[in-house]
Amino acid sequence: MKVLMVCLGNICRSPVAEGVLRKLAKDKGLQLQVDSAGTAGYHIGSHPDKRSIKNAKKNGVDISNLVARKFSVNDFDNFDRIYALDANNLRDINHLARNENDKKTTDLLLNALFPAQNKAVPDPYYGFEKDFEEVFQLIHAACDKITDELIKELK
Numbered sequence: 571m572k573v574l575m576v577c578l579g580n581i582c583r584s585p586v587a588e589g590v591l592r593k594l595a596k597d598k599g600l601q602l603q604v605d606s607a608g609t610a611g612y613h614i615g616s617h618p619d620k621r622s623i624k625n626a627k628k629n630g631v632d633i634s635n636l637v638a639r640k641f642s643v644n645d646f647d648n649f650d651r652i653y654a655l656d657a658n659n660l661r662d663i664n665h666l667a668r669n670e671n672d673k674k675t676t677d678l679l680l681n682a683l684f685p686a687q688n689k690a691v692p693d694p695y696y697g698f699e700k701d702f703e704e705v706f707q708l709i710h711a712a713c714d715k716i717t718d719e720l721i722k723e724l725k
């Protein structure tokens with residue numbers, strides 16, 4: 571199973587989602603390949619935002635080595651599930667979808683936690699440390715649920 575996390579810059583939210591999902595899967599013995607990407611190319615090649623690295627580290631997740639890349643249409647071929655962190659990211663990736671099958675792989679990350687509520691993980695880029703902590707906790711709760719459900723599904 572391969573899962574891709576997508577936000578705007580691939581430096582604040584989706585690297586946290588990548589690191590958290592990878593760690594939870596490992597801790598629970600679930601075989602999962604995880605990656606992340608951004609819908610925008612501004613930060614291609616950059617490590618995550620220092621504030622995301624620091625907050626994730628505080629919560630036991632090391633994302634310091636991740637490197638930003640841009641979402642590409644090929645990702646639809648390479649991933650079973652593609653989670654967008656907010657509605658703009660979902661709109662942008664669905665815009666690149668070639669068919670209904672591609673669209674079926676996409677959803678908002680927080681719909682895993684709050685079904686059909688279409689909630690966003692807020693963009694913390696212009697925020698403060700408390701915003702990064704809120705982002706981490708939302709992502710962690712969603713990834714905890716996703717991994718539990720995958721374990722049941724794949725049994």
Ligand code: 4NP
Nearest residue numbers: 577578579580581582583695
């Ligand atoms: P992300 O946050 O989408 O969670 O990585 C952002 C990072 C950079 C920018 C916006 C959001 N930016 O405008 O450069």
